[in-house]
Each structure stands twice: as structure tokens, then as C-alpha cells.
Amino acid sequence: MKVNYLIVGAGLTGLTFANLLAQNENNKILIIEKRHHIGGNAYDSYNANHILIHNYGPHIFHTNNQTVWDYLSQFTEWCDYQHRVLSFVDGQFIPMPITLETINQLYNTNFSQFEMVDFIESQKESVVPIKSSEDVALNNAGRDIYEKFFMNYTTKQWGVVPSELDPAVISRIPFRFNRDTRYFTDRYQGIPKAGYTKMCEQMIDRPNIKVMLNTDYKEVRDAIDYDKMIYTGPIDYFYDHQFGKLKYRSVRFEMEDHDCESFQKSAVVNYPNDYDFTRITEYKKITGQQGRKTTIMKEFPCDGEEPFYPFPTKEWQELYLLYKAKADAEKNVIFAGRLAEYRYYNMDAVVDQAMRFFEMRFL
Amino acid sequence: MKVNYLIVGAGLTGLTFANLLAQNENNKILIIEKRHHIGGNAYDSYNANHILIHNYGPHIFHTNNQTVWDYLSQFTEWCDYQHRVLSFVDGQFIPMPITLETINQLYNTNFSQFEMVDFIESQKESVVPIKSSEDVALNNAGRDIYEKFFMNYTTKQWGVVPSELDPAVISRIPFRFNRDTRYFTDRYQGIPKAGYTKMCEQMIDRPNIKVMLNTDYKEVRDAIDYDKMIYTGPIDYFYDHQFGKLKYRSVRFEMEDHDCESFQKSAVVNYPNDYDFTRITEYKKITGQQGRKTTIMKEFPCDGEEPFYPFPTKEWQELYLLYKAKADAEKNVIFAGRLAEYRYYNMDAVVDQAMRFFEMRFL
Ligand SMILES: Cc1cc2nc3c(=O)[nH]c(=O)nc-3n(C[C@H](O)[C@H](O)[C@H](O)COP(=O)(O)OP(=O)(O)OC[C@H]3O[C@@H](n4cnc5c(N)ncnc54)[C@H](O)[C@@H]3O)c2cc1C
Numbered sequence: 162m163k164v165n166y167l168i169v170g171a172g173l174t175g176l177t178f179a180n181l182l183a184q185n186e187n188n189k190i191l192i193i194e195k196r197h198h199i200g201g202n203a204y205d206s207y208n209a210n211h212i213l214i215h216n217y218g219p220h221i222f223h224t225n226n227q228t229v230w231d232y233l234s235q236f237t238e239w240c241d242y243q244h245r246v247l248s249f250v251d252g253q254f255i256p257m258p259i260t261l262e263t264i265n266q267l268y269n270t271n272f273s274q275f276e277m278v279d280f281i282e283s284q285k286e287s288v289v290p291i292k293s294s295e296d297v298a299l300n301n302a303g304r305d306i307y308e309k310f311f312m313n314y315t316t317k318q319w320g321v322v323p324s325e326l327d328p329a330v331i332s333r334i335p336f337r338f339n340r341d342t343r344y345f346t347d348r349y350q351g352i353p354k355a356g357y358t359k360m361c362e363q364m365i366d367r368p369n370i371k372v373m374l375n376t377d378y379k380e381v382r383d384a385i386d387y388d389k390m391i392y393t394g395p396i397d398y399f400y401d402h403q404f405g406k407l408k409y410r411s412v413r414f415e416m417e418d419h420d421c422e423s424f425q426k427s428a429v430v431n432y433p434n435d436y437d438f439t440r441i442t443e444y445k446k447i448t449g450q451q452g453r454k455t456t457i458m459k460e461f462p463c464d465g466e467e468p469f470y471p472f473p474t475k476e477w478q479e480l481y482l483l484y485k486a487k488a489d490a491e492k493n494v495i496f497a498g499r500l501a502e503y504r505y506y507n508m509d510a511v512v513d514q515a516m517r518f519f520e521m522r523f524l
Numbered sequence: 525m526k527v528n529y530l531i532v533g534a535g536l537t538g539l540t541f542a543n544l545l546a547q548n549e550n551n552k553i554l555i556i557e558k559r560h561h562i563g564g565n566a567y568d569s570y571n572a573n574h575i576l577i578h579n580y581g582p583h584i585f586h587t588n589n590q591t592v593w594d595y596l597s598q599f600t601e602w603c604d605y606q607h608r609v610l611s612f613v614d615g616q617f618i619p620m621p622i623t624l625e626t627i628n629q630l631y632n633t634n635f636s637q638f639e640m641v642d643f644i645e646s647q648k649e650s651v652v653p654i655k656s657s658e659d660v661a662l663n664n665a666g667r668d669i670y671e672k673f674f675m676n677y678t679t680k681q682w683g684v685v686p687s688e689l690d691p692a693v694i695s696r697i698p699f700r701f702n703r704d705t706r707y708f709t710d711r712y713q714g715i716p717k718a719g720y721t722k723m724c725e726q727m728i729d730r731p732n733i734k735v736m737l738n739t740d741y742k743e744v745r746d747a748i749d750y751d752k753m754i755y756t757g758p759i760d761y762f763y764d765h766q767f768g769k770l771k772y773r774s775v776r777f778e779m780e781d782h783d784c785e786s787f788q789k790s791a792v793v794n795y796p797n798d799y800d801f802t803r804i805t806e807y808k809k810i811t812g813q814q815g816r817k818t819t820i821m822k823e824f825p826c827d828g829e830e831p832f833y834p835f836p837t838k839e840w841q842e843l844y845l846l847y848k849a850k851a852d853a854e855k856n857v858i859f860a861g862r863l864a865e866y867r868y869y870n871m872d873a874v875v876d877q878a879m880r881f882f883e884m885r886f887l
């Protein structure tokens with residue numbers, strides 16, 4: 162089969178490339194996707210209770226990048242949405258990230274902004290030299306805040322105690338010395354009105370884009386004659402793990418249906434110190450869906466098959482660089498996206514990155 | 525690309541073949557689908573109000589065939605559902621098909637079963653010889669019932685007045701001399717709990733089934749090396765319309781969102797004598813979904829691009845037979861399904877047919 166562009170992966174990276182390349186009607190584009198659906202980790206679908214869930218964990222779109230916002234707005238309308246997260250600490254539900262509200266609720270104080278600055282200063286523990294993520298946190302926030310909000314959460318998230326984790330993982334603890342309890346403060350924030358999957362369908366609604374599902378590209382690549390490949394899968398897999406496997410952290414998702422309108426006070430509640438899951442998401446609170454039932458999702462980080470989070474430590478970054486050197490030398494393959502660049506990108510960042518690559522390489 | 529089976533069309537016919545063939549792990553199967561989704565006309569999806577709709581008109585699963593029911597039950601759970609239809613006639617909403625309730629409501633009588641038999645007999649108008657659908661209806665049901673329920677509905681549905689329509693179109697008018705107002709009386713009746721599309725996804729959730737979307741098979745067939753093709757698209761298209769185009773009736777669907785819990789009394793209301801649409805479907809009443817809003821669909825039959833209903837008249841059946849003679853002579857192509865067999869099949873019938881073909885040809 163002859164195509165101009167073979168795109169591996171139907172996540173937001175691959176779909177953005179496909180959409181941009183398809184604007185030239187002469188380009189024939191084939192997307193190959195391993196899963197049975199498009200959308201990558203942003204995929205959403207309805208469960209048997211007719212509740213829209215994000216199958217790979219809660220996805221909130223937020224960006225300061227107007228170009229990306231305008232670009233995606235061609236394919237979807239948005240529900241205005243401001244994300245808020247509570248953290249279950251000392252038996253209370255306390256706003257995250259750490260704001261004036263968090264401190265005042267945690268310590269039952271009534272600090273002003275200025276008093277909070279002083280308070281945080283007084284908490285900090287100087288550790289030199291900084292060798293681990295724990296050291297970063299102690300220097301930044303002191304022991305109490307570190308232990309209550311970060312220590313156990315990070316341990317669950319990465320499977321390693323912060324005292325043994327590279328400083329890159331907790332590179333700083335963000336404080337907000339005001340009462341803005343929103344999780345993100347980006348200029349644009351929202352949820353696609355009919356869901357991410359529908360937005361993704363719109364992106365490739367062109368006759369010169371073909372999509373092949375349930376297919377690992379290695380199963381078919383020899384049968385396809387292409388000018389250029391855009392590869393958005395794991396970079397180590399591309400090279401048959403020849404330098405060894407890169408480490409990705411995975412997540413096991415457990416869904417629960419509940420017979421009540423509302424399960425918890427905010428869309429996401431973190432459980433740093435209790436249970437084996439890191440957080441619970443209640444999807445109706447993200448999508449604004451109404452109804453008498455609700456569905457929640459618990460996230461259990463694990464070392465599983467599905468690569469979700471590239472490991473942000475020096476050791477793995479170095480292994481990645483071995484692969485990257487090979488990738489940079491490829492003439493007909495572009496490596497892009499979260500898995501191929503081994504980097505934790507948000508959705509807006511992968512779209513931005515794909516748009517830039519496209520401009521650089523194809524215009 | 526080398527596969528054993530190339531399946532054209534991801535409707536229930538193609539998916540049943542794919543599923544059955546895939547049980548042999550050595551079979552490599554590729555499905556090619558023109559649309560951006562699987563499921564064929566049974567496809568359902570959620571709209572921006574989070575309401576599950578059937579994109580190609582209301583689909584009620586009903587069958588007396590236990591084998592088909594058990595087979596599909598591997599892929600879905602079912603919501604029990606008994607379909608009911610009202611017809612808006614003389615300003616009233618009256619049950620369809622014609623039962624004792626229909627007659628008593630229409631004429632404000634209080635007939636017993638036995639009186640209804642006599643009444644219908646007294647209404648019949650003998651027309652010989654029978655040349656048209658109108659003649660069938662007059663012989664069967666008399667002028668009043670024919671004019672009120674069938675004449676205008678049939679005209680809208682087929683774009684031809686029944687007096688000019690082959691007797692095959694209205695081949696008989698079914699009466700029920702009891703108070704059973706269900707639309708179907710089949711032993712098994714239901715709606716897939718998470719929708720038809722999810723059921724379809726389950727049918728092809730096997731590593732040896734690949735799916736290519738957005739692709740007309742003619743665009744890629746030369747690049748694919750297959751042992752056998754299963755073709756479920758329109759038969760005339762397969763032969764490049766060489767004997768002329770077959771006539772299919774199409775439908776234009778209009779969706780409306782309404783800000784109320786409930787729009788109408790039953791899932792489907794027919795409008796034989798008013799408006800240009802034939803019927804209104806309220807999807808929540810089929811799926812049992814709850815919520816403060818509702819979505820309805822109006823159906824406007826038309827001569828459009830999408831082939832929905834093969835034309836059940838002699839002229840077109842004869843043209844079909846020319847194609848069928850060619851098809852029967854093909855060694856490596858199986859023609860199956862509603863479009864390839866040019867026959868109005870229900871969902872259970874296409875699954876049954878595919879299972880039979882599979883047994884005959886592949887076991
Ligand atoms: C739990 C979680 C929560 C997140 N929350 C947010 C959030 O709130 N906001 C935000 O902006 N971002 C969030 N993200 C990040 C977001 O998911 C990513 O930015 C985005 O999905 C990356 O798109 P991508 O196309 O680069 O990669 P992916 O979405 O991973 O897509 C890559 C695709 O390639 C396919 N593929 C891989 N290998 C092969 C192969 N060999 N052959 C064929 N296909 C292959 C995969 O199946 C996948 O579909 C979150 C991520 C996770 C894991």
C-alpha cells in the first residue's frame with residue numbers, strides 16, 4: 162500500500178500531524194493505532210450507566226497557548242471548567258495545590274498572605290547538598306507539609322520513597338500565597354463539550370486520512386510504502402529495546418458505580434496517606450453531566466504493561482539519550498509526542514509540539 | 525499487505541464474519557470500512573447532551589432465534605425493553621400495529637376480540653386483480669384504515685403513492701385481535717446495555733482482527749493480498765454499476781434537543797398524515813436513560829446518497845438478479861448482508877445469515 166505519511170499512534174500528537182498534513186489534498190495519510198480506538202490517552206467513552214469517563218485517567222485541558230486553543234476550537238466547543246482538587250489530610254478535605262486556604266485549614270489559623278510567607282519560611286529545613294526529592298521538599302516546604310502532602314503520595318506514584326528519588330521528580334513545591342484554590346491558572350481551561358473522542362474524530366474527518374485500528378505498526382510496516390513516518394509510540398520499542406527497556410510508570414484504573422447523585426465534593430480528591438490508590442476522580446464533576454448515578458475512578462500506580470509516565474530521573478534520561486541519538490539520525494522518521502520523546506507532556510504541549518514540527522519540516 | 529480474509533464493511537454482517545473467523549488464531553482478518561466508525565447502521569453514539577442516540581435511526585433488537593440471541597449475548601448484556609409505537613391519527617395517539625386497542629380508540633368503540641374480527645371483515649374492499657400496494661391494503665383492511673394509517677405513510681416512505689407501488693411493498697397489513705400493543709412479539713427483545721457500538725467493539729476485540737476506517741475498499745484493494753473477500757457493501761457498486769444503479773431509499777435524520785425530561789409518550793410516534801417526516805423517535809425511551817433533557821430524531825425519507833432501504837419492487841429485484849448472477853459465479857468473494865444481498869434484513873437476520881454462511885463455507 163502506498164501512502165505519503167505513515168503515522169504511528171492515534172493520540173493527540175498523531176492526530177494533529179494527520180490533520181495538518183491532510184490540508185494538502187494530495188497527501189495520502191495512514192494512521193496505524195494499536196488500540197481499538199483513536200485519541201490515545203485522552204480517549205473518553207460512556208460506560209453502561211451512560212456516564213462519560215476518561216478511560217486513561219482524568220484529562221483537563223488547560224493552556225496559555227492561544228494558538229493551540231484556537232486550533233483545537235475548530236474541532237470542538239468547550240464547557241467552561243475550572244479544575245479543583247482536594248487532598249484528604251488529617252481527616253479533612255483540604256485544597257490542593259498549597260494556597261493560603263490550605264494552610265489555614267490545615268493548621269486552623271487565620272493567616273494573611275504576608276503571615277503565610279513568614280510561616281512557610283519558618284518551616285523550611287535547610288538540607289545541603291540536595292541529593293534527593295526529599296531534600297528538595299524539606300528545603301522548600303519543611304517536614305510537616307512534606308510528610309502530609311507529598312511523601313506518601315510520591316511514594317505511591319513512583320514506587321520509590323522520595324529520599325531515594327532523584328531531585329528531578331519533586332523539583333519544587335509550588336505555593337500560592339493567595340486564596341486561588343483552582344488547580345490550574347491557565348488562561349484557557351475547558352472540557353470538549355461532546356468529549357475528547359468526538360473532538361479527535363473531527364480532527365481526522367477528511368477523505369485523505371485512513372485509520373487502521375487494533376494494529377501494531379510492526380505487523381504491517383513492511384507492507385506499506387511510505388515517504389515519511391511520524392512515530393508517536395515508545396522510542397525504545399521502535400529500536401527493539403536494543404539498549405534496554407526504558408522505564409515508564411503505569412497506572413491501574415478501578416471504576417465504581419454509585420447509586421447517588423454526588424460522591425465527593427470535588428472532581429478529584431487526593432489520598433496521599435490512606436489507601437493504595439493516589440486519588441479518586443468523579444467524572445460527572447468534570448463533564449457537568451447530570452443524573453441520579455455517578456461513576457468514580459481510583460488510580461493505583463504500578464509497574465505495568467501500559468507506559469503512562471516516563472521516569473523523570475537521570476538514569477532513565479540518559480538511556481533515553483542513547484535512543485534519541487539514533488532517532489535524530491533518521492531521515493524519514495519524525496519522533497514526536499509523550500512516548501517517542503520520553504517526556505511528560507500535557508495535551509496542549511503535544512499539540513503545540515506537533516504544530517511546530519509540522520511548520521519546520523513540512524512547510 | 526497479506527491477509528486471509530478481507531471484509532468490506534464493519535456492519536453487523538462483517539463483524540459477525542470477523543468474529544467467527546478470528547476464532548481460528550491463524551486467520552488474519554482485515555476489515556475495511558468507509559465510515560469513520562464500526563457498527564454499520566446499528567452504530568450509536570452520545571451527543572453533546574450526553575444522550576445516547578442511534579445515528580441511523582432507531583434500532584430495536586428483537587428475535588425468535590435463540591442461537592443469534594445467545595451468540596450476541598457473549599458481547600453485551602441487555603436492557604429488557606418492549607418496543608411500543610403510537611400513530612398520530614385524527615388528532616389522537618393510537619397504538620400501532622393495529623390491535624383491538626387501536627380500533628377501539630380510533631372509533632371510540634368497545635369491541636371484543638370477536639367483534640373486531642367481524643368489523644375488519646366488514647371493512648374489507650375486494651379488489652381483483654391485485655395490481656398495487658393500495659389494492660393489497662383495501663383487500664386487507666378497507667379504505668378507512670388504509671387511508672388513515674398507511675396511504676400517506678407509505679407515500680412518504682417510498683416517495684411513490686401506493687396505487688403505483690408494486691404489491692410487494694405493502695404485502696399484507698398485520699392485525700392483532702387482542703390487546704397486545706407491543707410493536708414486536710418476538711421471544712427475545714432488548715437493547716445492548718452499553719449500546720450497539722460497544723457490543724460491536726467486543727465482537728472484534730481480538731488480536732487477529734485489524735480494522736481500517738475512513739476507507740473505501742476500492743482505494744486499497746489492489747494493495748492487499750487476500751485469500752477471500754467478504755463483501756457487505758452495495759452489490760451494484762462492487763460491479764461499478766455496470767448494469768445500472770440499483771435503487772435504494774434513503775433517510776435524512778434531523779435531531780432536536782429539548783429542555784424537558786420527556787417529549788412524547790412512547791419511544792416512537794408515527795405521523796402518517798402530518799408533516800414531511802414519517803416518525804419521531806425519543807431515544808431516552810429506548811435506552812432508559814434518565815436526565816433533565818431529551819433528544820428526538822425526525823426521519824425524512826428521501827432519495828439520497830446513503831443507501832438505507834433496498835427497493836422491494838419487481839423492477840429493482842430483477843436488476844438485482846443480474847448482479848446476483850455475477851456474484852454467484854465469484855470464487856473468492858462472498859456477498860452478504862443488507863446491501864450486498866439487496867434485501868431488507870433485520871439485525872438478527874444478518875447475524876443469522878452470517879453464521880450460516882460461515883458454517884457452510886468455512887467449517
Ligand atoms: C493519567 C493521566 C492523566 C493525564 N491528565 C492530563 C491532563 O489533565 N491534562 C493534560 O493536558 N494532559 C494530561 N495527560 C497527558 C496526555 O494524556 C498526553 O499529553 C497526551 O495523551 C499525549 O498524546 P500523544 O499522542 O503524545 O501520546 P498518547 O496519547 O499516548 O498516544 C500514543 C498512541 O500511540 C499508540 N501506539 C503506541 N505504540 C504503538 C505501536 N507500536 N503501533 C501502533 N500504535 C502505537 C498508543 O496506543 C497511543 O494511542 C495525562 C496523562 C495521563 C497518563
Ligand SMILES: Cc1cc2nc3c(=O)[nH]c(=O)nc-3n(C[C@H](O)[C@H](O)[C@H](O)COP(=O)(O)OP(=O)(O)OC[C@H]3O[C@@H](n4cnc5c(N)ncnc54)[C@H](O)[C@@H]3O)c2cc1C
Nearest residue numbers: 533535536537558564565581583584741757861862870871
Ligand atoms: C432506519 C433504519 C432502522 C432500522 N431499525 C432496525 C430495527 O429496529 N431492528 C433491526 O433488527 N434492524 C433494523 N434495521 C436494520 C439494520 O440496520 C440492518 O439489519 C443491519 O444494520 C445490517 O447490517 P449489514 O452489516 O448487513 O449492513 P450495514 O449496517 O449497512 O453495514 C454495511 C457497512 O458497509 C460499509 N460499506 C459500504 N460500502 C463500502 C465500501 N465500498 N467500502 C468500505 N465499506 C463500505 C458501510 O459504510 C456500512 O458500515 C434498521 C435499518 C434502518 C436503515
